[in-house]
Amino acid sequence: MSGRPEILFPLFAGLTKLDGIGPKTAQTLEHAGVVTPRDMLMTLPVSGVDRHRRASIRDVVPPAVATVEVTIGEHHPPRTRGRPYRVHVEDAQSSFQLVFFHARGDYLQKLLPTGQRRIVSGKVEIFDGIAQIVHPDHVVPVAEAEDIPAFEPVYPLHAGITQKAMWKATRSALTDAPGLAEWIDPNLKKREGWPDWHAAMALAHAPQATSDLSPHAQARARLAYDELLAHQLTLALARAASRRATGVASAPTGVLSNKVLAALPYKPTNAQTRAISEIAADLKTPLKMNRLLQGDVGSGKTLVALMALLGVVEAGGQGVMMAPTEILARQHLDGLRPLAENAGITLEVLTGRDKGAARAAKLKALAWGDIHILVGTHAVFQKDIVFNDLRLAVIDEQHRFGVAQRMELGAKGRAVDVLVMTATPIPRSLALAQYGDMDVSVLDEKPPGRPPVQTALVSIARMDEVVEKLRKAVADGRQAYWVCPLVEESEVVDMTAAEERFKRLRATLGEGVVGLVHGQMPPADKDAAMARFVAGETKVLVATTVIEVGVNVPNASIMMVEHADRFGLAQLHQLRGRVGRGTAASTCLLLYQSPLSESGRRRLEILRETEDGFAISEEDLAMRGAGDVIGTAQSGLPRFRIADLERQAAQMAVAQTDARALLADDPKLESDRGQAARTLLWLMEQDKAIRLISVG
Template sequence: MSQRPEPLWPLFAELKTLDGVGPKTAKALESGGIEAPRDLLFTLPHGVIDRRPKPSVQDAELPGVVTVEITVGRHTPSARKGGPYRIHVEDSRDHFQLVFFHGRGDYLQRILPEGARRIVSGRVERFDGMAQMVHPEHVLPVDEAASLPAFEPVYPLLGGVTQKLMAKALADVLARTPELAEWIDPGLKAREGWPDWRAALLEAHAPTGGADLVQTVPARARLAYDELLAHQLTLALARSRRRAAKGLVSVGNGALRRKVLASLPFRPTGAQIRAMDEIAEDMASPERMNRLLQGDVGAGKTLVALMALLIAVEAGGQGVMMAPTEILARQHLEGLRPLAEQAGVVLELLTGRDKGAERRAKLEALARGDIGILVGTHAVFQADVQFCDLRLAIVDEQHRFGVRQRLELGRKGAAADVLVMTATPIPRSLALAQYGDMDVSLLDEKPPGRKPIRTALVSSERMEEVVDHLRKAVAEGRQAYWVCPLVEESEVTDLTAAEERFRHLRAALGEGVVGLVHGQMPPAEKDAAMARFVSGETQVLVATTVIEVGVNVPNASIMVIERAEWFGLAQLHQLRGRVGRGEAQSTCLLIYQPPLNASGTRRLTTLRETEDGFRISEVDLEMRGAGDLIGTAQSGLPKFRIADLEHQAGLMAMAQSDVRKLLHDDPGLESTRGRAARMLLWLMRQDEAIRLISVG
């Protein structure tokens, strides 16, 4: 199974084997991400030109493309170099001009000799009542009229490859495309009215009008579905492979968990209880847990995480919780320690800062099993970190943590259960694409006692009013964040913006009241500035977005975001979630510079109207697209050529359930449809999945 099936060889041949493609064109195509004929197949036209012949330019809507038979009249070369060279022509009812700039007279005399009949096709516009076709795209003798397609597809152009060349190469690829056995469930295919695979490609590359270019036409929908099906099949194979791997059975007696719950001043929400039960069930099963705990800002993920860690300890093992930054690791420690103490569990912190004898002592205690729960940064990946009996690994803020690190962590405790926590609400379609190999627990209720946050839009012209508002709040003992915008990705200018705001506020509110953190600071200074704010020594913290994730200061009840229109929705929602954690009514002020454009207005008003992270993430997805939403570079999101995650979420869900059925009926992909599905995996370059089947 490790050899690509023979029917696909022509689609994975060198580009140079295609009609009209030499080494230079091949290089240009490769720079646009087209490495094999197969990639050209999945580069669909995004436009179509109607080249059907008209009797006369009089019958056409101008300006527009016209194809018409003409008689060539006199040539009028330009009096000055590079000026317009005009050729007067007439069709059956009208006369007009062909215009060439930098036209070479000898060449034009040859292809358009006076008195000859020709077919010309190109864009026609009227100037001073006279119709003109500037640089016709096609000039043909009348007997070759049939070689001009009635509808010409328009392709996205890559590295200077012309439309003519794309069309020529594509005609060659389509001619060598084989018929392949059907991998889509026959019932589904009939219900959706989808064509066979090869027919779908031929149709998609031969549109006859704008209506054929939309995603929902059967040919395009089918091709999009093929991509999503291959992707979901890969995730499902990875998942069943992992399930087959032996995990550890961790069953607790509940003693430690009961102590913690008894010490809480509130009851967990229904969503928290449901998530705790799902996790406990996974940990008790012999298969490895691979679960995503997804909860909006402030939905109470920390408590759920601690309960999971306590199961590991109750079962006689250890748990580790990893955070992307030291600040966050310390915050987890502070959040978890008082609760762990209630249960009498030893909790320790390990970061890159631990050195020498102190670090050695921690590592020895960990290896002996004296430490029940370890909280740390990626420092826990280092080779000398050995656990006595690691049962559970929790990873916080997944999108900073690729799939690779997930595996790395799994190796530390060869069979340890894995729980990933994210505070970024991800729309369902993206969650399926990115975390389709994981089970998902959703925290969709706010814990009791969290007051809604008042959000207001304020024009930057009213800056001084905002500073006055802040002065009163500080006098009442309240704390505030002031977030400065990231200026054009340049840290130097960010810094000046933040420093200027810091000086301005310090002058307005007094020495010692205002602190500053930004990305350029050494970590120790940053931590010290944060610590002063957490302890209430400084009351206003001016920051670039380093405070986005996980910072918890219950007394902070005001969030000011400057140039809010520059931020993405998800980011604004995360920042706003830093307040509203204490007793006081909290406010978020979005300062924008007028005039706001349409997308800025939509982002800021969405934020004003709702605190529901999932609703916000759906709007964000509609506005920004999937790649930007999670930062495609490190998101692990697949790149699809045809499928579009924003608008085809329904197809993704359909593919997921289709794959479940297929693997349930035919886990080894041995049936006729199973073998066709293997062919699909080869076609879609899902080598990872192919390896899983051939090993499995």
């Protein structure tokens, strides 16, 4: 796979090779992310303008675009500065004016010579009872009428680039573009009635009607599928490569895990049992496991993770459980330790806080294999940390952890089996886009004995009532979270919002009852404030969203979210999951500012109606779009130019199946279709994938 195939060279040449693009325009386009003719082709029109010829402007209802043949009459230059220049014209049935501001008279005389005929196209408006077109979009001699398309595509624009320039450049890119061998499965292509790649590009850039701009139009659907297929091929290649990396077969014996299961006060759910056996089956094979454990808040992921870790310990290896923050690492430790004691194994924690002799002692025990399971933060990645026989890494709350870090983990031992846990139910299409290189286990049931959380919507205007109710609840020995939103990403303002609320609640509820946690506090203070709340010393914890992930305080049974209308659905669902962890009936109050927008009200009502995280996430995706649901910046989500993850979710699943099937038949992509698929990867700039084939 030495380099880019020659057939694609024209698509990756400089932009100045295209008609009408000089060095300056090329620079502007580059700033907008259009660097090659290929990028130009992947920039599809966003709308279109109907410019088919009419006999007269009478055929349209102003304001509307009309394209008509006119005879040019008198010119009326402005008498005073700042007034417009007017040219009188007549079509077959009526007369109107062409209006120009700041125009040079000599230029207009040349463009519109009195007595001659021209085709003009532009927006007809009525001003003071007179029909006019201000700055027509097109003025051409009758012989060149063909230059005005009947349905003109409108491109997304950037300052300094005109529609005309985009039109010319895209035509020129199409002329240079080669025909490419087909990489789509022939049966699929036939079933969908999709055109070839080049034909699809040509059609997408020359829409004949608004319906051709829909993501479901055949040409566009095909081009979107090309992007999804390239993405899923890359993930499938990564999956194949990571599975080839020989892992270690760890055959769980059940000796330890059975002890833990026997000591549990309840039976695992069917979903937990299924996930445990899927993981055990992966551990037994010498192929490297790369599995995502997706479970809603409170679905019992910790137990599944522990069973996996015990499985490798039974087989003589070690396991590590990684959390994104120190608080969460310690919490995992507290959750796992009593269970691990039933099995009689050694569990330790390692975070950035371990220093000096204590740290050295832990490192020694790890290297000797005396610690069976290590719980920690990213600190376990440091160079001096050596395991005796690391076989499984469990990673909690994955989106802060991309594919690159997953690879790095493999370097800690022989190809370590990886289990990633996420408490964010992600809609299937996004899960495929983000984790398509992984196999997925889903926990979609809740363990018995968890009371549902009552969710209510309350206007902020009723704040005094709310605080009074809270005072009574605290007097009854209940604990509550009070979450304040991040205001406009400004940490300073966010701090003040939380601090203000803290002061007010402290004044009402009394000294020592209320604690405060926000992003600007030193980590040690944050941990101390959390610890006081966990111990039940403080009854109310005022916090910004730092508590969203994973904090476990079974006695906390009230969740107040101030300005709930400013949070995303998934975030609110996560926050609500912080209560209802004990036996007490729990409440979540969503305080909102009236009046609520239509979508704001819809969001809060969905939460009131359901506790099913998967249903909530599908709704969230429909309302907000993919980037927002995962938070695009750190999501590792691909940025597609044509494909639309929300509308083409079903295609993503087809692409995954197709990509995996192609690689199963042709692992090195050597067949005709395999070679075409390589061209597709080059075309979509999936260099990583190309490296994976050449390594393979």
